[in-house]
Amino acid sequence: VNAHYQRLAALLRDGRSYGEISNSLSRDHPAQRGLSAENIRRYFTENGLNPMAHRMGRTQLRQHVASAVSQVGPTYGRRMMTGYLRASGVPATERGVRDVLRQVSAPNHVDRRQSMRNRNSIPYSASYPGHKLHMDQNEKLAMFGATHVIAVDGFSSCVTSHTTMPIKNNCLIYEEVYRPTIQTHGMWDTVRVDHGREFYLTLFMQGKNEHLRLNRQRSAYIQTPSRSNLRVERLWPEVNN
Template structure:
């Protein structure tokens, strides 16, 4: 027996409060499935059309500029694409994700203050390979932030399924790889709502982004909210239906043909040491946005506890912001800045 209409309407209504207005029937189906709620795409579309007419109209009129993909991967594990998104870089937030070229599954993602070789390797490449196996080829742009990842990919190239292919390829972003087609989804559903709120604070001179403490607080809270939104989007994307293909989760199957033992993938500090020993150059170990204002760990814990007394569930701040209610997020950010100033 299918989900009753009234129950489906309640679930969609709740989901809208968490995702905002941009999820259409496919992405909403993926988001609901991720939460264990299953219904036909047509039923979900009908509910979305009738439940919130302004949101439906905005989606209907939204134009997408998606150019053709220049190639087709033949199997899960043939190519993995990695890229960074810096739409919120001025506020200390950068996204990095990896997506399989065949299944279109986002296999790893991370939000960091500033793009960094060690962080990208540790938080994106390493967990993706440990979870799914070795890809035949890693594809990135010409950014220097991927040097450690490419070094390790080449070092482990003998563990790949197809060793005739080059272990990695750096190409221009104009190639329009699948990873670059994901960023409009991330921008509309995660970055732009938060950026709108932050630009409002800057324009009203309520925050000074030249102040290192303010920069640190803005990056800290905004990054945490972005990670909430990015996680929701990734889980929805991986569970949504791609016409003519299927869902990324299903298409990914059991992962790459060749798996790898954990001991072959050292953590970032050890990998960076190998890089320095073999190539004779060093990588930046840590990248920060602003300056950490805390002289000791206890002061930091004190601020976190005091902030949590007012905002115990920061996911609510994100949910309100993507539904164009920016006040709670703004107030929380100002609270964090004030609390930090009082404790350092």
């Protein structure tokens, strides 16, 4: 750590935490040992470096945050605001900015929390084979009498069944896509399709046999917009090409 004294002092003046200083040094020197947050804290103590001496008071930080909010608007959260303040030469920490934003811009803080899930959406996940079955149709060649229908396992991206028909048909989709999939691989916990009516028979049979599923706590089927059915939608460019 002694070799990085100047770097540590500069980071300390910027108001960085022990963890942030440790991460910064570890990224620049991945092969060097002894750069943990605890070693950084011990080094500061032994050399009389006090992190709190470089951090501004809550009143001063509140003034900087209030000024920044008036300049950039109310949409910045703690990370964006901390980065903005540091770029302006203000040694602020995320924790301090978070606490001040709750007071300086309380209504906007509430709005950000309520819309957090929309901005930070949950990544797609399938826990095991048989968890989610995605089904979709492709009508790019419908004018030529070819409509493709496909079923894909969400966990493995395995195409479990597919067929081509002149026009989309409830009975053909059930007989040639859904039923062969179930007979070969067993019941899926959830079938996910779009809002088209061509899957009504499939969804009816999935709901009728929901007692045969492994996890009955999950919804037997889900209808979402096509743009949300990404696991199967990503296969269509390969089919179209």
